[in-house]
Structures are given as C-alpha cells and as structure tokens.
Amino acid sequence: MLCVPSHPSCLEIPLRYRRTTAGVFSALLAVTLAATAQPAQATTAAQPQAEPNQVQGLTVVQGDGYATLAWTPVDGATDYQIERTPVGDDDAATGASVTVGVWRPNRQINNSEPTFADAGFAPGNRFQWRVRARFGSTVQPYSTPVSDTTRDHWGDPAVPGQSLRTQWETTLGAQYTNDVNEYAYTAAIDERSDRVRVVEIGRTLQDRPINMFVIGYPTPPATAEAVAATNPLVVNCNVHGNEPGDREACLIMARQLAFTDDATTLGLLSKTTMLIVPTINGDGRAANSRGNSTGQDLNRDYSLIRQPETQAFVEMVRDYRPIASYDGHEYGNANTGDLPMLPPRHQNVAQGIFDESQDMIEGHMYTQGAEDGWWACPYGCTGANVGLGEETILRNTLGLKNVVNSLLELRSSGGPTRPDEGNTANNRRRKTYSALWTFHQFLAYHGANVGDITKARAEAITFQSANTGRIVFRGSRPIEAYPAPHPGDTPPPLDAPGENQILDQPPCAYKLTEEQYHGARTDGPDGQQTTVAQRLAAHGWKVIKVAGGYLVPLSQPERGLVPLLLDGQAAEGLVAAERIAPTLTGTHNGPLTVSGVACLAGATVRGPIKVQRGATLIVNGGSVNGPVDASAAAGFVLTASTVNGPVNVTGATGPVLLVGNRISGPVNVVNNAGGAPLVAGNTVNGPLSCTGNAATPVNLEVANSVSGPRFNQCARL
Template structure:
C-alpha cells in the first residue's frame, strides 16, 4: 500500500499518541484518562510497584506470555476485597479460563463486561485488557475508587487460551458459539452473562483489512440482530458514535464501522461486507440478553512505512487504539449510567411481559423475510424427555427457565428470555438447538 498522510500521524508514521518514548507511560496515560472529565486525570498510585506486562517490557516487540499473564493476574488478585480472579472454565486442552472482577459488588452497581481476544490470533485486545486489569487493580486515586464504588468491571482477559497459545482462532470459532454453546469457552461466557447480567458488554477483536476501502485503525459495530430492544441498540449506537470513536480520534486513530467499506476520498460507504445479525455472535447474543453491546476491532495490518518496517510500532498502535476505545467506554458508563440501567431493565421487563413479535432472521438494516417474522409468537415450546436431555444444560446456561411437562419439559415465553427462546427452539431459526413443539393454545 502506498504511504499516505493520515490525520493525527507524526512524520515517522506513528500516531502522535504512540510517538512517546515509553510504552508504559502511554498505557498509563490511556487508562488514567479512561474515565474522562471528572474521573482519572493522572497516573494510578500504588502501594507498591505494579507488575508490567511482557508486551510493555518488550516495548511492543512481543506479546505477554501465558506465564506472564498468570503472574500479573496473581498479583492483581492480591489487591484486596475489591479485586478477585476466578476460574470460570477449562479449555479442551486443559488451560484455565479466568474472570477478573474489580469494583463494587453492591446491588444497583452498573456491571460492565469486557471479553478480550475470542480469536487467539488477535492479541492486541488481550494486551489492552491485561493493562486495564493491572491499572484498575492498582489504582489508589479517589476518582477511580469512586468510579469503582459504583461500577463492577468484569474482564475475561484471554477468552481463547488455546488459540492464543497456538496463534490461531483456536479449536473452533468461539464467536460463532454463543447459541449452541459447544465450546468450553462459549459456555463460560454464557455463565458470566447469566450470573452477572452485565449492563454493558464490550467485545474486543482485531481484523485484517482489504485496502484501500477498509483501512481504519479502529472499527466498531452495535448488535444488528432485530430482536435487540431498540433502547439497547440506540444506547450502543450512542456509545459508538459519541464516545468510542471520538476517543479513538482524540488519541490519533481514525475510526469507522466494522464491515463497511468506505471510499478513501469521500468517506462515503461503498458496501457492507460483514456485520450481520446472526444471533450466535457475541455482540448479538449479548444484546438479545439485555445488554448494551459493542464490537470493537483494531486493525492488524500495518498502515504506514514505519509500521511495516518495525512490527513493534504496528503492535503498539494496535494496543493503544484498543486502550483509547476503553477510554470512551468508561466515559459513556460514567455519564449515562442511569440511562443504561433504565434501558437494560426495560428490555428485561418487555420480555417478561410478552409483548411484540420475534424475528427468526434478518438484521436491523434489512427487511426480514416473511417467514422470519413470528407476529404472534407461541405461548411456549414443548420438548420431549429425550430432547430436553440434549439441550437442558444449554437452556440453563442461557438463563432460560423451564418446567416439567409430562415426560418432557415446557419452556414458556413469558420470561425475560422471550426473544431468545425461539432462536433456540424453533426449527425455522438458523442456529436453533433442537426442534421444539410450538404451543399456540394461549
């Protein structure tokens, strides 16, 4: 790709934010401003020196090793009663899946979940999340402590340990397993969604580009599944447009919508190549499960001569753009916590009240096929004993309530998971688990 002038770039091709001398200072600066405005304005103080990631120690020349991650998380886990590191599963190859909890455990606190590097060959998200965990765990300033007193931050720093170890997407595509729950990783994330009911789900990835139309430092996308409550989708779009993308631009990174090719001259969309409404992707599944969800993708490929000549420069840009996006996320949470809580509560209440149609396909930017619309959804679905034996665990992991029904089970729709249930049990849904018998005698 020819060298091009890009906004916010220094002459050597680095973003101005990335052009500082030490990566550690950059990382702390990103997290130190992550709450913006009245929140973090300086480096986090610590009772003792915080550990550094392997990525920081190498100045971006290599990624943090699994041993380095274990050591860092062990240190963070000793930071007191506001921090814990829990094992939430074990991969097919025997590696632990970990959840870090930082902040308030009180009822009414807003809960934010960050899921990092579902694909093992997308390491920048993992590095950003390890840095975030460390800096929040060691923060001593009042602004951060006040924020964490009202917010619980949940982080799955390595959502695909087997893939990370191999440098691949892993044994299977975890980000296509949030309906079937065939993988240990998908089941672990489903458990977190069920047990913690996060208000916001932030899904961090990386992408490979096809220049010149798909070449942004950072791209984002909200849930497109048509069953996501409009209030949640509106909040996710607001999070993207007013917080995450401006934060990226302020840090010297350009930003766009994931899956949308844009003309490099006019900036207008050319076509959409990715980002549909399929329900087994995390941003869509989380939205159907009543969270404000957002996908964030940093670009893997180098964009400048400096990045092509030195992979460490490219790696730093990838991680820093992710950290900048987290700055926008935290600003959003702080400024709109009341609106977020109201939107997630309204979405759950609408499900329990049994209102509105359910769509078995389509996306928010396309009209559904006539056969995809359940204008009058059934009262519930009946499962045989054999059928329930096959999918009962998965229904429980999804937080779907059922009750005995003769020799089998009955899954009523009048529950918060109302718009999820047909996606699991209706034969017409693309990723359904089993063919349930629709009960229309309401």
C-alpha cells in the first residue's frame, strides 16, 4: 500500500498536473495519517493451496468509518466482488455474509494494485472479508478471508472532549444531528478546546446562527486578519439542506482536530488555520429543503449574494482569505464514483488556480483514492450535463476569488458498486465517512502544497489585477478525459463559451449610477434586500466615487467576477453598468495632468503624471517615465506597470491599489482615507513608506520585493 518514491508504481501514475516531488511528498504525508494501522493479512499457513484464479494477498487496513481492502490482481478479471461477514471475537460468523462492494477497473488510476474502501458498517464491529474475481459473469474462488475489528467512533470515551459524540453518531445514523444539538456540540468543543474558536459569521433568514470553527494549534490566531496570514483552508459543509452527509463529517472532523494527539495533524494545524462552516443553510437543513427558507438555491447565489447566508459566507472569504476550499454536496446519480469532484472551470478563473485545483483533485485525490480505496471522479462522471461554468456556484465563485478549490459530491445511493446500501444507516455512514476521508486528505494536500497554492494565488491576484485578456461571461475550461478505464475517463461537457459570451477588449472600469449603486433592490428576501453597494462591499471590491456615479475598476484581484455582475451582457448580472473604455492606449510625450478620470491601458507616458485633487487615475500595464504624484485623488489604481521614478499617493479619499508594478524609486502611501490600500506583488527599487493611512495597507499575502527599507504601516508588506 505504501507508495515510496523508489517504487515503480508511484512513478507510473499519469499525473498531468502534478509536479513530481510535491506529489510524492503529499502521498507520503497522507500515508502517515493511517500509519498507526497495521494491515491484517490473510493467514496463509495451513491454508490449502491456491485454487486457479483465486484472489491472493488480501489485506485490510482500518480507517475512520471505513476499511481498505487490498489484494493482488488476478489476470483476466473483469471485476471483483467484496464480501463482508459479521464475526465475533472468535471469528465465528454472527450474521449473514453480504456482497458489499463491486470493484471496477475505472475505480482507480492503477489497476495493478486494486483497493476498495468498504464502508457503511457500524463502527467498532468486527468483520471478516473475502474477495473474488469475476470473468464476465463467471465467479472465481473467494480469497482466504481476513478478519479485523473496525475503528469505533473517533475519540476515547474516557478523555474529556474526545468523548463528545454527535446525534448522528449516537443514533448510529438513524437521525442526523439537528440544529439544537449542533449548537450544543459546537459550544462543547469551543469550551473544551484551546485549539478551537467558534465564530458566528452571520445569521440565516430565520435567525439561526451560522457558525464557523476556527481551528489552529496551539491556538487559532485571534483575528480574521491574523488568520488570513496563515494561509487558511475552509470546508463549506452544508449548502443544500437535504444533503446532510458532509455536515456530519465536518462535525466529526472538528472534534478530531480539537482533541487529537496525532503529531502529524498537530503539525499541520501549527502552520495554518482550518475553517469549518458546518451549516450555512440551517433553515434548509431544519426543513430538509434544498433551498433556504425562501426556496433560493444558495449555490446559485454566491456571486449575486441576494441572501444573508451567502452574503455571510462571501464576507467571511473577504475577511479570513482562505486560499483553498472544499464545498460539500450529495449527488443523485447512482452510477457515478464515490466522490465526484470538480475544479473552478469558469474561463475567467486564472489558469494557475484551475491547474492547482486540478492537481488537488487529479493529482492528490485520485492518487490517494487508489491507496485507500475511494473512487474519486470528475463530477458528471457519467457524462451528465452538469458541472458547468455558472459563476453563481461556489466552486466557480471561489475560483474567481483566487481560491484553489473543489466541489465534493457524495453519491447518494449505493448503486451497483455498493449493493448493501438499501439499509439507510449503511448508506448514510458510507457517505459521511467518505466525506471525512476527503476533508482529511484536503488538509494533508494543503499542508504539503501550501507553497504551490500560495504561488498560484499570488500569480492569479497579479494576473487579474493587470486586466489583460478577454472576458468570458459564461463558459468553462475543458476537463480532459483520461483513456479508459480510469476515474477520469468521463468528464463533464466541454461547455465552451459561445461567441456572444466573449468580450475581447475588456473595459477599464464599469460606471454605476447613483440609482444602480444605492437604489433599493427587489431581489432578495422581503425586508432584507441589500443594495449593490452593500454587495460589492461584501465581495471586498474597490469602488471609486466619481462625478455622476461610482467607478469599479477591472484592475483588481477579483477582476474575472466584476463583469459577471456589472456588464449588461452578463448571464446573471446585478446591473447593466456603463463600460468605461481606456482614455489612453498609445504614447504620450511630456507631462500628463489628470483631472476627472483617466484610464491608461498599455500606454507609454514619457513624462511625469500629476493627479489633481478629486481626480481618478487607473493605469494598467503601461510605462511611465517620471514621477507619479497623486494628492487628494478620488482613487488611484496602478497595476502591471513600470514606473521610472517615485510614486507618491497622498490623501486619497477613495481606494488605493498598487499591484504587480516595477517601480524604480521610492513609494509613499500616506494619509489615505479610503479602505486599506492594497500594495501587493510590486518590485520597488527604493524604500516603501506607508504612514497615516486610515486603514493599514494590506498585501493579500502577495509579498512585495523592496530593495530599500519598509516603513511604518508597510513594514511587513
């Protein structure tokens, strides 16, 4: 089972998005999570000689709520059946033998080492397993059996904290944990663990708290800003009220992280912060409905944020700045894999975010799934017309917010490959423990690849802020198919954008009227409608007050999402704002004085720029020979540009944003009154000085390269 770098099986795995060293490292790391479990092996002594085509080498390793069976493949086998029998301590059968699994070649990337994660049994019971091959419909002899006692519900009943159990666990899956018991369990963990702080990030329409576990070791950072500095990861567990399987996994995982003694896990938590939002849709969970209490599907609302639940989540993303995410669901198609997954595919998502998300899924999850017996596959999995490019879906919204992430589905029913799930409890346990496995793998992947993830994120923020390249209103990046049999042999549809969904020349900014920006809205729940201004603020966007309206520059970190809400051509926009074209794209010789609004796109200015009081300057991807000086500007945006000379931004009343520039000369950001200036990813040949700004400048964890000293408010940027 162990994948070591010298073993040829590790190297044979086709890893399209994988960097070899990181992949092997993450594989090793994940293996250590299960390292305490020793495989039980079939006793071969005193066994009769192997029959023809009999499965050999059967082993079982216990995980949390599942047992991984592994065996030596039989030449000519088309599939395998896995049989489980309850046994007593003496290994005598105490119940009927049942075929619990069917292994098919498309389960895993390496058919040379078949594995199957058996799940659904009540944790803690003892079983015997046998496996047999089938040639077409012809069964072959069963293997010699292996017996083992499965892991009980996680946590020592005698250890405070560890002894907590959810309602779902104590009822053996007969009941899901209800809202009242969730809050009691959450509060109990909060109270008993120094590693956990529970934060209420908002309220549902019916006033249920939306809680979030903030988990770090030995303690979580005290503020959202401090959490953001640890490159946190987040799991959103329950957006659809009638899909509760992931939520139960989240509640169990929170307890594990809060009370585990496992050194590997504590090591991971010492370097980052894990955020778990168990129930964003508490009203829907209580009602067993998909939507929230108004019937709104919240996973069609993460860009529009008409509802308080999605607004709370988006504001959390703005404040805590997770770099990676999983979003938990259940899926009705019985013929898919165990764990359909999908990256953010919208074509406005930065390439690196898509690639890194694919590496997490196809590199890590496919590989670890083959180790532990879980069948991940690209959502759709059967070619179903799902998994497209809607930016309203969290998977895509987060991609457009430069978060490496994946959708997670739990296959609703057992289907042909898990034939023993007519029993409701068996079915519920398999779903929840497969989610628990995934979320632990997610934490392991994050820990092993945080350097790659942050690099992809930094490049994405810089790329988006540069406002280069076309805009796509709807349409996905392709998910390429692997040759069958392979978990990735049937990806979702291509979903390429149509011609009318592409804007080749991006505007510089969108201008909203007073009515568009502050006017009352009719979308959203009665009495709780929010304005566009409130929603853009929830997204954390930079908005500049100008004469006759409000300017939203595209050159900012969530550039890919901006037109999807503000362009008249958007599929599901908020308003049809005016496109503001660049005012200068060529060469300007001599000094440039800006009054009103100037937008320079790829322009060359051979001389200094002076921004007058109340004026706005937006510069994307140009070069300036001479100082850039803005005093009391309404807004100042400088991205992807080269400046030969100092940059002084003083006393701006609105947003200040400097991203991805090369500046030869000192940079001064002083006494600005708007929101926190964004100073990220710049190369400054000279000192960087920030003083007197109303809000401390931030860099979104995208470091600046500064040859001179960094002063005061910018000391750590």
